Amino acid sequence: MSQQRHGSTSGNGARAGAVSAFPDLPEATIARLPEYLRALHNLGEGGADTISSEGLAAAAGVNSAKLRKDLSHLGSYGTRGVGYDVALLIEQIEYVLGLDQRRAVCLVGVGNLGHALAGYDGFASRGFKIVALLDADPAKVGERIHGLIVRHIDELPAVAVEETIAIGVIATPAGAAQAVADELVTAGVTSILNFAPCVLSVPANVDVRKVDLAIELQILSFHEHRKASLTALPGGRSATGAGNQEAVGS
Amino acid sequence: MSQQRHGSTSGNGARAGAVSAFPDLPEATIARLPEYLRALHNLGEGGADTISSEGLAAAAGVNSAKLRKDLSHLGSYGTRGVGYDVALLIEQIEYVLGLDQRRAVCLVGVGNLGHALAGYDGFASRGFKIVALLDADPAKVGERIHGLIVRHIDELPAVAVEETIAIGVIATPAGAAQAVADELVTAGVTSILNFAPCVLSVPANVDVRKVDLAIELQILSFHEHRKASLTALPGGRSATGAGNQEAVGS
DNA sequence: AGGCGCTTGTGAACGCGTGCACAAATCGCG
DNA sequence: CGCGATTTGTGCACGCGTTCACAAGCGCCT
Numbered sequence A, B: 001m002s003q004q005r006h007g008s009t010s011g012n013g014a015r016a017g018a019v020s021a022f023p024d025l026p027e028a029t030i031a032r033l034p035e036y037l038r039a040l041h042n043l044g045e046g047g048a049d050t051i052s053s054e055g056l057a058a059a060a061g062v063n064s065a066k067l068r069k070d071l072s073h074l075g076s077y078g079t080r081g082v083g084y085d086v087a088l089l090i091e092q093i094e095y096v097l098g099l100d101q102r103r104a105v106c107l108v109g110v111g112n113l114g115h116a117l118a119g120y121d122g123f124a125s126r127g128f129k130i131v132a133l134l135d136a137d138p139a140k141v142g143e144r145i146h147g148l149i150v151r152h153i154d155e156l157p158a159v160a161v162e163e164t165i166a167i168g169v170i171a172t173p174a175g176a177a178q179a180v181a182d183e184l185v186t187a188g189v190t191s192i193l194n195f196a197p198c199v200l201s202v203p204a205n206v207d208v209r210k211v212d213l214a215i216e217l218q219i220l221s222f223h224e225h226r227k228a229s230l231t232a233l234p235g236g237r238s239a240t241g242a243g244n245q246e247a248v249g250s
Numbered sequence C: 001a002g003g004c005g006c007t008t009g010t011g012a013a014c015g016c017g018t019g020c021a022c023a024a025a026t027c028g029c030g
Numbered sequence D: 001c002g003c004g005a006t007t008t009g010t011g012c013a014c015g016c017g018t019t020c021a022c023a024a025g026c027g028c029c030t
Helices: A027-045 A053-060 A064-073 A086-096 A112-119 A153-162 A174-186 A213-232 B027-045 B053-060 B064-072 B086-096 B112-118 B153-162 B174-186 B213-232
Strands: A083-085 A103-108 A128-135 A148-152 A167-170 A191-194 A207-210 A245-247 B083-085 B103-108 B128-135 B148-152 B167-170 B191-194 B207-210 B245-247
Touching: A027 A053, A027 A064, A027 A086, A027 B213, A053 A064, A053 A083, A083 A086, A103 A112, A103 A153, A103 A174, A103 B213, A112 A128, A112 B112, A128 A153, A128 B213, A148 A153, A153 A174, A167 A174, A167 B213, A174 A191, A191 B213, A207 B213, A213 B027, A213 B103, A213 B128, A213 B167, A213 B191, A213 B207, B027 B053, B027 B064, B027 B086, B053 B064, B053 B083, B083 B086, B103 B112, B103 B153, B103 B174, B112 B128, B128 B153, B148 B153, B153 B174, B167 B174, B174 B191
Parallel strands: A103 A128, A103 A167, A128 A148, A167 A191, A191 A207, A207 B245, A245 B207, B103 B128, B103 B167, B128 B148, B167 B191, B191 B207
Antiparallel strands: none
């Protein structure tokens, strides 16, 4: 877990001008904010003006008390007896997540997965812009993918100069991932999204999030296994259990 | 490497024959087991025969005490003063995760992402087999992708009869996801991996895991935002912080 | 203006997960 | 055969996150 430092705690609701002192939000809250944001966008397009915590919680798939506590961490943006102003809340969450500025993303590894990521419109529509595709394979360099030309990984420093890269995405095989991570760090990238199935070692100020598709399946496999053994058991219960919607996040 | 049924070791915990009563493992532990498994495979290929909790913890990127506690939940498979037998531990974890049987996966939505998932070898190499590709778009039906022919979503019931589908993967746009989920449930699928950015509503006995790539980026964006405001602050420190490797998992 | 119903914001309790620190156990060696 | 080195397994305490339950606040209707 990244640990935050930041002394300050000056005023509180501050958030004046450009620089903002963050109330230290719990990690769990941060991981849920994007989900709230997505739900709010949906509701907004549906014409809703305000939304109650109950309604938003249902749309985001969480407990309403949890949602209220999460939102209370970023200040009081609700009205008792009425609910939350959808537009205002969207603005708030986007500000906290730093989405008011479109962040440049650099994607390394244009294989099977990287190719798909390069064309994923969810990135563009939610605050990000892929500014470079890189690969070590000379056969891939020069290829045009969704409007971008694949460049060689050695050009990373040059790319970093052209544009301030906020986030690097690693979609290479596991064997190449650590080397790529090192180069990204050298180029000044401080946030990495890693799709390679391996552990990355990075300096303390660099944040790494890992997504491993096979792991997700294996977790599901466990639950399948467990359910199968339960139904086969004497007291086996087949259709019980509490909530089961598990979402990714740390 | 297919593995056969475990050679019994009838010595201690039940786990006899076909049906097994599970010690109820903490969810957090389950989410880490696949990571341990991956690290063990790496170590095994490296020729290691036994591994200490310290070594394995380093390879998996976790605390060694945590790892020992996790493993202790599945029984005592380590030897004090020596460490864990790599092969035995692999067998154990694969058994608990239900990977001793290759599970059939059905992938719905052969768009950008689905196309990549269909060709992702991490699935095949880690205990899963994609047995069907489905899509609602007639233009895509019949297309051959990585050796599989895309079939129409309406054929899902037929596919379910041909092969027992353990896990369904949804890689459709958000608007179609709920309908697909309903059809999967009707077809008897009890585990779903959802890549669509929306909340799915399913019966209580169905497990859903969600992977949202944009959310991962947004979480990183927050940390970027926070780091930026910290360095701009008077007492801002730039290169501090402890571990920061966050992994996906619920 | 006053009361009523609704919704937010939060205090407090609970449970889970984590990490420390140490006892128990095993191996190797003299 | 006994001792020390090493490593597992775990009791315990702490902190975080979740949930309940309720007081405080707001708007609307009469």
